[in-house]
Structure formats: structure tokens, C-alpha cells
Amino acid sequence: MSRIRPAGAKATPRSIFLWTAVAAVGAVAWGVLALSRGEKISAIWLVAAALGSYAIAYRFYSRFIARRVLGVDDRRATPAERLDNGVDFQPTDRRVLFGHHFAAIAGAGPLVGPVLAAQMGYLPGTIWIIVGVILAGAVQDMVTLFFSMRRDGKSLGQMVREEMGPVGGAAALLAVFSIMIILLGVLALVVVNALASSPWGTFSIAMTIPIALFMGIYLRVLRPGRVMEASVIGVSLLLLAIAGGGWIEGSPLAGAFTLSPQTLVVCLVVYGFFASVLPVWLLLAPRDYLSTFMKVGTIGLLAVGVLVAAPHLRNEAVTSFAFNGDGPVFAGSLFPFVFITIACGALSGFHALIASGTTPKMIQKESQVRLIGYGAMLTESFVAIMALIAASALEPGLYYAMNAPAGLLGTTAESAAAAVGKLGFVITPDDLRAAAAAVEEQTVIGRSGGAPTLAVGISEILSGIFGGAGFKAFWYHFAIMFEALFILTTVDAGTRVGRFMLQDTLGNIWKPIGRVSWKPGLWGTSALVVLAWGYFLYSGVSDPLGGINQLFPLFGIANQLLAAIALTLCTTLLIKSGKLRWAWVTAVPLLWDVAVTLTASWQKVFHDDPKIGFFAQRARYADALAAGKVLPPAKNLDQMHTVVVNSTVDGVLAAMFALLVLLVIGNALVVCVRAVRAREPLPTAEAPYVESRIVAPSGLFSTAAERRAPAYAGAAEGPGAGAAGRGEEAQTP
């Protein structure tokens, strides 16, 4: 079978003209971003710079990686084709798989990180989101996906163990588990900060539980498998619940839904436990459908909003916090902390867990790793750009009044306005009260975590297009609901995944725990996982220094170190398979990532500024405590104790993450040196070559040559082609 060349492989005058135009648009937009200082620029320039750069990178760089570096081969059967069992191995249409993969990688991360990073100005965030995704994030996703696909969909941990050895494997496994716990704790903290003393938000989120239960029963008992019907019903009920929240807020029931952060922590931990031991069909699966629909819908809505409203950016291009490291939202200077904070959206290690596992088992053709791995990550990066726009369009005074630690701001509009004034920004107490009244919240002061800020930004943009100022409160709570909904889905699924890892590991010590069906083991391990992230959640809520301020850097470091593990694996595999000269493709982003992350870990552990270094902070508060003194923002000795304990734990964790990753990298170096010295390529765990019998398009759109091929399997290109699409695969023996 002849190799099908993708569309655009030959340079026609038309394509040369088109790509020159795209490059020109991107270059002009970058020029505007670079040269405008002092005047307020339109968000459209950010969008144009992003889309122009993505298009060029996808067309040229991802194609170079696919063909030259990886050597994708569409004559070779993918695991989906070879092992097709109709269950987890199934050749799936590339556009459908793109949807699944995007839904799995996109979450609250790309929305929250850029909002926090906006304290450094919009420019550093924009540059890192765009350049980072092109050279690092999308490359990691695509290359990991490719290598996992060549190994029948093995997970990241398995690949590290098989290709590097047991030491690296064990370190990687421990790193993945602890990173997951931190991730869940921080994400849950974002939800708690968004719902605390907000009866509207709490009510609508609480309603998602009965709605999901109803959908679960609907799909199980009433109309099995009718996901579309159930989702339409579910989404309608959800919108009703958001509208109903406004009514609850003004009713006598408001008190019952006005919860303190501490109460919310208990609710979330209890919810997390039950959600992870209940059968999947009852709660997790229907919630997953709901959150996916809301996610895709809201991201689409936001894109329309940003393009139509084209807000002006009120944020500065680069703020002074980028250099002096005194930012109230998170401490530390631009390098390395802006790269740590915008974790997802530019480079996210967590994606390597998705790209190895489910997706590679469903891919039809090797060349599709480009669309699914690289393309989906570009899309996620664009979500991050929109979040950055929403946050940067806000009045800076309001931004800092929402995101500085509560200990700094105090509780009244007057104290917050004064604190913001001290930071160098202007906002009046009346403005703060008006901002809270516009979204019908009791207060907007100290609502850190990124979600409320993003929700205010989204409500500004969307109410300008749909519904006017009277709809601000609705859109605000719509945005809160959408973020909380998929964070809860992540918490739910993450707790289960963590539990499986724990069961697996403990099962080596005592067999019964490893049995998935043994209930006491299941409950015990679930409780352990829930309590572990619950601990970080609680410490975040009770920390007088501000939980997000303390924990978000730790979460960012953890995620970036996971990326370092994935990129190390990719580089090792490139070298092992005799492609030393192309190893820079993953080695350069790896070096950058390691430089950033180890600098950040080093500063978090050893920096003598107590605002940055965890142990310096510990020493400062411990000394004061020994002298019986109370240091602000702590208000009493108990809070002093809290600070000492939290900074110790956080410091130890930051050091542990860095050591684990160094262990993996050290292990990889040994393997790489051995591979370079060996006369022949070292053996790898790659599955043997089997000739493929199906033809499917590699790009988003099929080409005429692909459609002419006798074994063409691209479905639904035209009317009525729907169900016939999979016909060809059924012939494989």
C-alpha cells in the first residue's frame, strides 16, 4: 500500500500565499504586543498572536516532529487495530478521539494558573503560554502519546520502569502519587474559596449531586445508554439550579447554604469519599457527562465572548512584581515563578498520564498523534489565553482586592481598599461593594484561588453580549458552577485513580488490599487518599498566610516535575531508538523545565526571604513562637503553630519532589550513556511491526487521495455516512 501524503505536503502557490498571510498576521500581532506600552490594547491582539503562532507551529513544527523525529508510519498497525477488542482497544475516528482527549486534559488548571500569573502583567504569561505550548507542552503530549502507542498503551510509570529500570520506576510512581494528592488538595481549595459564604454558588453546586444521581438512574434503569437525552435533561436542570441559586440567596434558606470554609472542607472530604466508593454509574459517569458538556459549551461561549466583546486589557504589560518578587498573589520573581504558576496551558506533566493509557489504545493511525497530541494541547493553550484575557481585562485594583491573602486585606471594604492602595493600585471601598453587589455576592474581598476572579472576568465579557448588566450575577455563578463542576469531577476521578495506585502498591505487601473487589480494602484505601488531600485542603483553608499563596507554587512545581519525568522518558527513548541527533526536540524543553523547576524548588526550600523559602518562613515563625510573640497576619498562638507546621510540611514536600525527579533523571542519564556507547540500538519494549489494513485520514480533514484508497475508514464525511464509518475495521481478524 502506498504511503498517503497529507494535504499540503506539496507547496502550491496557494498554500505558500496562505501560510505567508498567517505568519504575517501573527507577526503583526506580536509586534503590537511588544511595542505598546502605557496605552490600553485590545485583547484581539493576544488572540491573533496566539492563533497565528499555533497555526504555524502545527503546520510546520508538529509535522517535522511527526515525520523526522518520530518517524510515524501509517503502514504500521496501531494497537487499536491489532488488539481491537471493542472494549478498551478500538480504532476511533480521529475527531472523536480528539474530543475525548481534549475533554480529559482540559480542566481548571489552564483557567486558574493564568489568572494568578496576571499579577506579573499580561505579557510574561502570554509569551510563556504560547512559546511554552509550541516548544514544550504540545511536544511532550505528542511524543508521550507516540511512545505509549508504540508500546500498546502502557502508562508513564510502566514505561519508565521498563525502559530505565526499577529505581526510576519506583521514584516515578511515588512522584505521580504524591503529585496527585497535592493536585487534588489545591483544586479542592479553589472550589472552597469560590463557595465560601456564597449561598448561591453552594446551592447550585450542591444541586449537581441529585442531578447527577438522577441522570445515573435514568441511564441505568429508565433509558439505558441514552446519553444525549440524559445530558440535555441534566444541563437544563443545571441551568435551573443556577437560576434557582439566585432565588435561594434572597430566601430564608440562604442561611443553610452559607457555609464557612472549614465546613466546606468537611463536606468535600465526605463527598469525595462517598463519590469514590459508590459505583461509577451512579455518580461519576453522569457527572462526567455533565461536566464535559458544560466545559465544551462554556469554552465555546467564552471564545465567542472574547472575539465579539474584544475587551481592552486594563492590566499592565509587565508589573513591578515581576522583578521585585513581592507580589501579593504569590511570592517570588518572574523567573522561575511565572512558569511554575502557569502550569497547565503551557506545559503540564499531568497530560503525560492521559497521553499514556487511554488515548493511545484508541488511535487509528500513527500520523494522527499530531492532531490528537499536539492539536489538543494547542487548544488547551488557547483556553489559557482566554483566561488570561478575562483576568487582565479587570480593573487591577479589583484584581488585587480579590487575590491578595485575606490576612493582608482584612475583612472590610475600607481595609481592603487601603491594602490595595499600599500595593500601588486604586480602588475605592464603594467600588468594592458595587463589584460584590453586581454579582450578588456578600463580598469579593480576598476571594483568592483564581476561580472567582475568572468568574467576574467572564461575567463582564458575557454580560456585555448576552443579557446586559442585569445578567452579571447569572454569568458569574454560571462560571463558578462550571469550574466547580469539573474540579469536582477531577477530584472524584483522581481519588479513584489514587486509590488504585495505593491498592496496587499495598497489595504487594499484603495481598487482600490489592483485590479490587475486597470492600474493606477499597474503603480503607479510599479513606487514606481522601484524608491525604483533605489534609492539604484543610491546611490551605486554615493557613493565615493564604492557602493559595502557599500551596499553588507547590502544585505548580509538582506538575512541572511530572513534566520533567515525561520529557526525560521521551528523550531517553529517542536516544535508545538511535535518534540521538533529534533528541534536542525533547531535551531542550526538558533542560528548560528542569532549570525552572529546580530553581523554584531550591528557592522554596532554601531562600532566606520568609515570603519565598518555606524553611525561612518556618524559622521566622518558630522563633517568634518561642518568644511567645504573634506575627501578623497570624492573630494568635494557634495560628502561629499552624504556620510553623504548614511551612515544614510544604518545605519537606518541595525537597522530596525535587529529589525524586533528580533520581529519575540520574537513572535516565545512565541509560542514555549506555545507549550512546552501544554499537547497536539498545532493546526497547516497542511492540513489533504489523502491517496495517486500514486507511484513515491523518489530518483533521481527509484528502482526496485518502478517500480514494480501497480500505478507507474515515467516517461521516458526508450525509448518511454515519454508521458505516467503522465497517472496515470489523474485517480485521
Add this chain to the structure above:
Amino acid sequence: MTPRSLLSFVRWYVREITGEAEYDRYLERHRAHASTPPLSRREYERLRIDRRDADPGARCC
């Protein structure tokens, strides 16, 4: 693309992405390989969703 073909594409896409089309595919496969009567939709969906108990699928941040 005509509005009609766009509509049919959207319908196909939503059915695929939600997994509603899986049962049809199962029937097709079953007809090709087995002689026993296929599972009913209710039984099939039950099996399909219960598989996720063992493999819930990670969701990213």
C-alpha cells in the same frame, strides 16, 4: 458543506462522542463473529459502564 450534511455530521459526532453509537457497533461486531443472541441494550450498557469501576479514566487539572 450543505446545512443538511452539517446536521448529519453533528448528529454523528455527538452520538460517537457520548458513546451512544457503541451499542450499534457492538451489534455489528457480534453479527460478524458470534452465533449466540446478542446482549440487549440494557445488559450491554450495564457492562459497558461497570467496566469504568475498574478504570475510571483520569481527568486532568
